[in-house]
Each structure stands twice: as C-alpha cells, then as structure tokens.
Amino acid sequence: MRPLLIAETVVPPSTSVEWVSGAGLLAWDDRSLRVLSPDLTVALAWEAVPPDADPILAVSVAPDRSQFALVGPRQVQVRSAAGRVRWTAEHGRALSTGWPQPSCHLAGDDLLWLFLPDGSGDQLVVLDSSAGGTEVGRRPLETIEGGATFIVHADQGRVGMHIAVGPETCLSHWLAAPDRRLVAEQTMDGCLADMNAAGNFYLSMPHGSGRIAVRDVVDDTVRAERHYDDIPGFGDSEDYAMYEAAAVISDDWVMVGITTGQDDGEQHLLLSTRTLRPQTVMEYGIDMPQNSIRSAGGHGRWLTHDVRGGVVRLWQLREPHTDEVEGQLGLW
DSSP: OOOEEEEEEEOOTTOEEEEETTTEEEEEOSSEEEEEOTTSOEEEEEEOSSTTSOOOOEEEEOTTSSEEEEEOSSEEEEEETTSOEEEEEEOSOOOOSSSSOOEEEEOTTSEEEEEEOOTTOOEEEEEEGGGTSEEEEEEEOSOSSOEEEEEEOTTSSEEEEEEEETTTEEEEEEEEOGGGOOEEEEEOSSOEEEEOTTSSEEEEOOTTTOEEEEEETTTOOEEEEEETTOOTTTTTSTTOEEEEEEEEOSSSEEEEEEEOSSSSBOEEEEEETTTOOEEEEOOOSSOOBTTOEEEOOSSSEEEEEETTTTEEEEEEOSSOOOOSOTTGGGGO
C-alpha cells in the first residue's frame, strides 16, 4: 500500500527527533532545538548562545509548548518558550557527551522526569518545575549505563519508562508522582515501545525476549503475541531481522521495520493489533533506512526519519484496512 505523505522537512543529520503529544515534532541537537507543528512548520525555535555553552545532552518540551527543558553535563535548566531561563539546578551527576546519554520528559503537570545513567547505577530523578526545580524524588534503578525512553500515558498522570542495556536487557516501568511523591506503580513484563492514543494498550518489542506483543496497560496481560520471526510471509528468510524502531499507528494497527537481507534498508509492515499478522507492506516509492520508524501519536499517522539524510516525513494511511474476513468482526 502506498501511504499518503502529509508533510516533510529536513533537519541536520545529527538531529534527534521525537513526537510529543500536544506539542508536535521535537527536533534537537547539542546546540539547538525546534518544535514543529503537525504540518511540520516551525512553532518554536531556540539556539544556545554563546556557542561555547555546555552541550545539550537531552531535551523535552511541555505539551502546550510553554516551556522546554535542557539537560547538560552537570545541570538541568527549564526555559520559557521565548528562551528565558526559569530555573537551573544541579542534577547530581557528571555526564559525558558520549554514550550512555540521559533522557528527560517535561510533563503537563510541571514535573520534569530525568533518567541519569551512571557507572555505579542509573538513577531516576523527578523535579517540580513549578517550584523552581525542587526535587520531588530520586530513586536508584536496577540498570548500569542504560539508555531510557519516556512514553507518557494519555491521562498525563503516569509515565512509562523503557530502559535498554545492550541487546539483551530491557526493563520497563509505569511511574507516577501523586501529590508530588515519586511512586513506581508497576514493572512491566513487556518491553515498552509505544502506546495507543487512548492509553489502553502498549506495543512490546522483542528486545531480549524475542517476542513482539500487544499488552494491556491495566494488568499487563497479552492481547496478541508472536515470536519476532513468526511473521507469515517474511520470517522464514535466512537473512530476516526485525528492528527496534516501531510505532502504534491506531487502535487497529502497529508498524514494524524488517529486513530480508536484500539491502541495507528496511521494509515497513502494517500488523494487526488483534493477531500481529501482516496486512500490507508500505510502498513509499523511496528506500527507507534501518530504524526509520517514529511514532506520531497513534491517530493513523507515523513519521519516518532518515538519520543520514536528515529528512523527516509525516505519513498517513490512505484507507481503513482489516485482516478479518467479511462478517467475522461481528463475532467478537
């Protein structure tokens, strides 16, 4: 199937990109950031001055674009949308510019979630941006020098955190801070990759487990599950591989990237959330590099990011699809 191209833009090759619910596309490097509206036009831009300022190691923007957070080697800072400093605080670690990198999430309730990697044990820190960066909580984690991703729940009260350590280890947690107190609500059995827009289920990728699954958010039960190479029509190739980058496209569909060893690129498969069977292969008309899939909020859209070329494209499914035979949906 050929999807509909909604918009595209070009960013510097070293830029990191991610979709922030409410805000749009966050694109940043070690000196600057931009927030792009859903049509990929610039809504907010900032650049470090002077140029010899500490490098930026992690960035987040509030859902309403009113403020953004910058994590440096020793400090974290929150600025207004106009770029004015609101507060600066020491985060308690001396971070390098290489791997592993910190990550952060600036929530709509003014809480700033920080993941700080460390050789003596990684840490989770929560700061209250409305109180000038006051520390809400700090908790040691089970990982050492991991890499983390935050995924916010639709209710804005919970935050999902996925920590990867090497190719075999993945830990995922639901976190919350009711009444400004840090609470670890649940450790997931799956490896959190993305969530549907309503927050009912999440996509678990086969990091370490070898299995791709759709799991319920409330009790972590499995809705659908397959071994990563049990994809009909694709997994029987000797050179088959499934990449980590994936996205929930809608309540009915998830998208994964695979290769059958024919080149350095990847194919994008649309899988049913009910069965994880492939429905169709995306026919973009252009080659897609490995790990190019990015989430775009789960409303029938997704992003692709060519890291080497710096091209970011926003796509949409052209029409509804179903992997059920006619009349079968009424039986469920």
